[in-house]
Amino acid sequence: xxxxxxxxxxxxxxxxxxxxxxxxxxxxxxxxxxxxxxxxxxxxxxxxxxxxxxxxxxxxxxxxxxxxxxxxxxxxxxxxxxxxxxxxxxxxxxxxxxxxxxxxxxxxxxxxxxxxxxxxxxxxxxxxxxxxxxxxxxxxxxxxxxxxxxxxxxxxxxxxxxxxxxxxxxxxxxxxxxxxxxxxxxxxxxxxxxxxxxxxxxxxxxxxxxxxxxxxxxxxxxxxxxxxxxxxxxxxxxxxxxxxxxxxxxxxxxxxxxxxxxxxxxxxxxxxxxxxxxxxxxxxxxxxxxx
Numbered sequence: 001x002x003x004x005x006x007x008x009x010x011x012x013x014x015x016x017x018x019x020x021x022x023x024x025x026x027x028x029x030x031x032x033x034x035x036x037x038x039x040x041x042x043x044x045x046x047x048x049x050x051x052x053x054x055x056x057x058x059x060x061x062x063x064x065x066x067x068x069x070x071x072x073x074x075x076x077x078x079x080x081x082x083x084x085x086x087x088x089x090x091x092x093x094x095x096x097x098x099x100x101x102x103x104x105x106x107x108x109x110x111x112x113x114x115x116x117x118x119x120x121x122x123x124x125x126x127x128x129x130x131x132x133x134x135x136x137x138x139x140x141x142x143x144x145x146x147x148x149x150x151x152x153x154x155x156x157x158x159x160x161x162x163x164x165x166x167x168x169x170x171x172x173x174x175x176x177x178x179x180x181x182x183x184x185x186x187x188x189x190x191x192x193x194x195x196x197x198x199x200x201x202x203x204x205x206x207x208x209x210x211x212x213x214x215x216x217x218x219x220x221x222x223x224x225x226x227x228x229x230x231x232x233x234x235x236x237x238x239x240x241x242x243x244x245x246x247x248x249x250x251x252x253x254x255x256x257x258x259x260x261x262x263x264x265x266x267x268x269x270x271x272x273x274x275x276x277x278x279x280x281x282x283x284x285x286x287x288x289x290x291x
Contacts, residue, residue: 083205148280209260
């Protein structure tokens with residue numbers, strides 16, 4: 001007959017407490033996991049993770065950013081002599097490269113009144129309308145990708161300010177002896193900050209890089225990557241090409257100004273990729289609401 005065993009009070013407490021002892025760490029781990037899901041790998045990772053944008057913040061950010069961009073762009077000293085000298089250098093470089101056909105395009109399309117007037121209004125308005133429209137569409141339909149894609153646009157624009165300051169450039173229409181047609185002056189169309197009375201409100205020698213190209217290519221890539229209807233993607237791809245034709249036809253930019261805009265955009269994509277760890281269009285479409 002075996003020795004009877006007696007469960008002591010400590011044994012009883014231990015035995016009764018085993019489930020609770022095992023569940024407590026699990027509960028704590030769940031809490032830590034939940035916190036990790038909300039704030040992965042610390043505060044920095046929290047800011048890098050996709051989050052649903054807040055409307056009031058985005059409106060304020062866009063308004064302040066564009067106001068700051070316009071203020072700095074127009075405050076850059078209008079170094080007319082340097083700008084004209086740089087324009088001559090750009091024009092000679094394009095001749096060397098065999099791409100100096102802006103004057104031919106300007107005169108050819110400038111002779112078709114309805115077409116060049118349409119291009120004047122296109123130049124003055126669409127880069128605002130389409131860019132804001134794409135931002136609103138991203139906000140509503142792709143909130144998880146919005147912040148990363150918006151960062152590309154903002155970085156592109158900020159980088160352009162360095163170009164305006166370091167390399168003042170006269171547009172072709174202001175070149176001495178360039179024989180380009182200032183299509184806004186000729187046809188007296190409204191809305192352009194580049195010619196006429198409104199020219200006094202804008203820096204006339206901030207042509208390099210072209211943000212018409214930087215913004216339109218950003219819009220085109222975003223639409224082509226994220227839109228579902230094929231015809232919308234096609235329009236997105238055609239938009240930058242049409243913008244390139246417009247800026248040259250109206251004598252507001254050289255081809256190389258467009259190249260400068262693309263370089264700024266490339267830097268914007270690189271910074272967004274470095275921050276978020278992937279291309280913005282590959283981020284989740286939806287994201288959790290901000291805490």
